[in-house]
Amino acid sequence: MMPLTESGALGATGASIAALAIGFAFGWCLERAGLGSAPKLAGQFYLRDLTVFKVMFSALLTAMLGAFWLDRFGLLDLTLVYLPETFAASQAVGGILFGAGFLVAGLCPGTSCVAAAAGRLDGFAVIGGMLFGILLFNVSYSQMEGLYTATAWGPITIAEVLGTSHGVMVAAVTSAALGAFAIIGRPFMAARQHAAPARAVDPALSRSLVTVAAALALAAAAVDLQAVDARPIATEIEQERDHITAPDLAELIIGGDRALQVFDLRSRVEFDRMHIPGARHASLETLSRDPLPRDATVVLYSEGGAHAAQAWVLLRMRGYRRVFFLREGLFEWVARVMEPRLATDATALERADFIRAVEMSRFFGGSAREGVPRSEVPVGYWNSAAHGAAHGTQDVAAARGSTDRMVARIRRRGC
Amino acid sequence: MKRYTDPYLAGVGIGLVLLAAYAIAGRGLGASGAFATVVATGMAVVEGPHTVAASPATAPYLTNGLASPLQDWLVLELLGVILGGLASAWFAGRTRVAIERGQGISTSQRLIAAVAGGVLMGLGAKFARGCTSGQALTGGALLSVGSWIFIASCFATSYLLSPLARRLWR
16 A cells, blocks of 8 residues: 555665656656746736646646545555644745745746756746745744744644545535636636747547546545445454554553554543543543544543443544554553563563563553462463453453552552 | 647646655655755754754754755655756757846846745745645645645735736736
8 A cells, every 4th residue: 555655665765766756757847837937937926827826726636636536445545645734823924925935036946946957047046045045044943933833733634624524625626726727718817818838738638637627526525425434444343453452552652652642531530530641531522523633643541441442433433544442441551551460470471571561660650560479460461462362351350340449559659 | 949738737747746756755745845955954064963953943854864965855856856857948949048037127136036036935935844846736735724824825925916026027
């Protein structure tokens, strides 16, 4: 599944060659459209030549529709494609400065490179100015920092903000752009345009492009308005890809995984008494409503596991893909991370797992115990592979009775 | 000199290139990011790597430490843009040393405007965390909120100020 660099299908050399090839094709297309010429670009601002608008939005539509459908057909995981983070205020101000600069320079960063490559000295002048502008920002960063980091909304899409689905938004943007294309093609707009003659595209090809775009957009809205397909979710549950073990979660927390979001579904009172470090309190209601960054790794836990499992289904139905829950809830965290126990007759494998657990326990301020009678160590306690299968419900029920006592003990130590 | 390609067709071409970037590299196109890497590397050479790596303005652009910026994905991609632009212009008979300008200004005025515009765009691209390629196209097609804020504020400003710059582009 794509992206290739994420799946490791592409080595470092392969990635470098791909970068050059992609850039080459990009530069080629820009030059072919005439975007290496500043007066042609600037014509955009006086409605003489709408090449910039036409190129930009047909590119945007193509990539948007293509990405949506590749994702839907399971060929590309869109959550693994880098989504630029939103810093609303900084980007609004950046847009104002950039827009003014674009107007005066007649070239943008990409097209200035194309202009320079074709021998246009004004392209070099723009590049020089840009390098200086970036340097200016860097050396005076301390004065800019407040604005630069304000209103950090994270990686978020318009669909998430509006509370609609991605497909519906894709359809909305496509219809708006196709509508705009139609308007600028009308005689009253076309009369203003004195673009250098471009080879006009075959009208039949043009019609079929518009038809394909409209059909893909309508279908995008339609599939997203339909009920969510529950089958892949069922498969995930059957294949036990729905949960995470407490030690694995502990490693994510220790590793400082930025995408990690841990939610505690117990009552507020229980949450305030003790929770997994970094966890936030949530209810089924908030989880069914509030937007999360779409690339988030979400881990859910409750007292036992039922609520967390239900919340897991909710979030998966909402389209979040990396969602996991602690199968035995907070108990599992306490038993396997905070207070790991090693039986007197431990196997070598158990001992190896215990050593890992001791470090975690120390990190989170718990305490590990060695030399515990075998009867006090639940079956399947250490072997994470056998964990799900070997862990009988009886063990869970018996062990859970002691969660409260464990929590109380940890509280006394001032966790 | 060959005629230009139909803008819609060229746009579809760029869209497919952008889609390939998503599919291959898990990221989109960019231009200003590569310049930011060049500047950050230059600053690291002059001031020493520690101050540059400590500032949030430059640190993200030094991900390879002080290894050659040629190992950076965006820098390589921009190098490709330059080569692709050169090749296309060459085969279309459009390579020539010239200063392109509106008829109302001299070449030196054009160069001054180009530098000034470049400075503004450099600052703007830093605040926006990307330019017409990295934000408007790449983030726009992914429906990123910030990218669309950038698109709106960039074009609104250009059109609002365009009467003042009329002399530049007559």
